[in-house]
Amino acid sequence: MMKLTLCLLSDSLPDMNRPTLVVFLLLLCTLPFIHGGKVLVFPVDGSHWINMKVIIEELHARGHEIFVIRPADTWYIKAESPLYNTININSSSGFDEEAVGSFVIRMLNLRREGASVWARIPLKLELVAQFYELNKSVVQMMEQIFEDAEMMQSFRDAKYDVVLTDPVVGGGVLLAHRLGLPLVFNVRWTVQWEGHFAIAPSPLSYVPLPGTELTNKMTFPQRIKNVLYYFFTRFQIAYIADPNYKPFVHRYFGSDVHYMELFQAADIWLMRNDFTFEFPRPTMPNIVYMAGFQCKPSKPLPQDLEDFVQSSGEHGIIVMTLGTLVGELPEDLTEDIAAAFAQLPQKVIWRHMGKRPSTLGNNTLLLDWLPQNDLLGHPKTRVFVAHGGTNGVQEAIYHGVPLVGLPLMFDQQDNLSRMKARDVAKVLDIATVTKDIFLEALKEVLYKPSYREKMQMLSRLHRDQPMKPLDRAMFWIEFVMRHKGASHLRTESYKMSKIQYYCIDVAAFLLAVVLLIAIIFISILRFLWQTLFYRDKMKKE
Structure with missing residues (x-):
């Protein structure tokens, strides 16, 4: 067939093009044959869905057929999409966007009011309880799926090639093993904390636990803190994960199986970070780093926004957003931030959904939504004021924009502390921020060249790779599909x-x-x- 194609195309072109055509077709013959596969996706909602959708879009563009499991109480996962087919589950996943947002605001208010650590303990216990209930809901949903013989048979009849899931909850892991399918993780966290700690050797002498805000160069007291924090996380796991997953796994997979064995048996771990963000540490052959896979070159801004950006002249712009969970900050904090912005010559684009601050200056534009990636990639952007979510931090690294951090909760403080350790971010305690403190931090990052120079160096390191992170992720997903797994890369130590x-x-x-x-x-x-x-x-x- 290839000979016939070669002859027909060669005859249809001038003689001078035939050698080039022959070489091209021979190279074409050497490319691996890729056919569209069937991918079962068990996602996690919220910001985790945002980066999972990036992978889904690319898989769809490569001709794969995507099936997404969609719980009844989803926030962002649409019932209909040209990218994927939905498998609707009439059950709760345990996510409640309003409850999480309300919790963050209550914690912020307590911190702003100067409440003691003891006064904040009930809220922290409430957060632990919410994580327990979240995992409980996931396990209940999986029990409903496992007990639905018709649904399980439909999963088997579909003959999926691979399961792609985010292991911050265990639903996708349990389903993949029940169906006997290869398993790929889109991972930063598992039900037992940060992903590396579940699979790779993690010496506490130089591998800091997330939440400690330590680096890989620890003093003796810091190593004590790291070890004590490790035991604290084990207590959390014993309360949140063990009571939910142990009985379920013993019931469906055997009394001699620990639930983390199912996580550790995943074929490929697509890790959402790399060593421009992570400190040097041991890793494993089936961990594939894809930090910044969601990042891309900026696109032109809408004309009205571009006009506003250009009006900044030589001073440039500041971009501020604190993510999707918190659209409205405490009023006193909003007033202080607006007043600080008003004293700068830069123009400011601020994603803010609350009451318009009375101290707002003419240089500040408030938006309900902003094109974050396109603004960070604009040559006039000087500083990114952010809460420290992983996606935002990696986009800042990709585009080389230094940070002023206002972490709210979860992993945000730790993410920003890593940037602070690299001297590319100024991190503030949102509980004590005033107009003067915020203004001083902005001026330091704006006018001290080292912040921008070091962030641009990080950007160059991040970009200097043999292939794009998203292409690397695609290769390994398709590798698992082609070879029905990647057991040769997986250690058996978990057994x-x-x-x-x-x-x-x-x-x-x-x-x-x-x-x-x-x-x-x-x-x-x-x-x-x-x-x-x-x-x-x-x-x-």
Whole structure:
């Protein structure tokens, strides 16, 4: 067939083009044959869905057929889309956007009011309880799916090639193993904290836990803090994850199976960070780093927004957004931020959905929504004021824009502390921010060249790769589809007990051997001594 195509095309072109055409077609023949596969996606809602959708769009563009599991209480996952087919589940996933937003505001208000740590403990316990209920809802949804024989048969009949899921909750993991399908993670977190800690060696001497705000260069007191924080996270896991997943996994997969074994058996971990963001640490062959996979060159702004940006002249612009969960900050904080912006010569584009501040200057434009990536990629953008979500931080790195951080909660403080450690961000405590503190931070990042220079260096490091992160992710998803998994990259250590993993049994055996040799040696010496002593005694007598 290829010969016939080559002959027909060669005859239809002038002689001078035939050698080029032959080379082109020979190269074409060497490309791997790619057919559209069937991908079952078990997503997580909120900001996690935003980056999962990027992968779905690319899979769709490559000719794959996508099926997305959609719970009844979803926030963002649309019932109809040209990108994917939906599998609607008449059950709750446990996500409640309004409840989370309300919680963040209540925590902010308490911190702004100067409430003590003790006064904030009930809210923190409430957050832990919300995570417990979230995982409980997911497990209940999976029980409903597993017990629905018709639905499970439809999953089997569909003959999916791979399951793609975000393991911050365990639904996709449980379903993939129940169906016996290859499993790929779009991951930063699992039900047991940060993804690396579930699969890769993580020495606490130089691998800081998220939440500690430590670096890989820890003093002795900092290592104590890191170890204590590790045990604190184990208590959280014992309350949030263990009671939900252990009974379910024992029921459906066997009493000898621990639920984390199912996570650790995933074929490929597409990790949403890299070592421009993460500190150096051990990793594993099936961890594929794709930080910034959602980043892309900026597109032209709408004309009215472009006119506003251009009106900034040589001073440039500041972009501010605090994510999707908080559209309206406490009023006193809003007034202080607006007043600080008003004293700068830069123009400001601020995503703000609350009451218009009375201190707002003529240089500030308030928007309900803004094209974040396109603004960060604009040459006139000087500073990004952000809450520290992973997506926003990575877009800032990609475009080389330094940060002023106002972390709210979750992983945001830790994300920004990593940027602070690299001297590309000024991080403020939102509980104590005033107009003067905020203004001073803005001026420092705006007018101290090192912030921008170091962020642009990070951007160059991030971009200097043999292939784009999204292309790398696509390769490995398709690799798993082609080969029905990637078991040769997956360690079997997760099947070992802690006694085997840490060689406690080996140490005990070697110690026993040493003790046995010592006992035998001592016994021989004692025997020889007694024999000689008895012989001398007999001679004397």
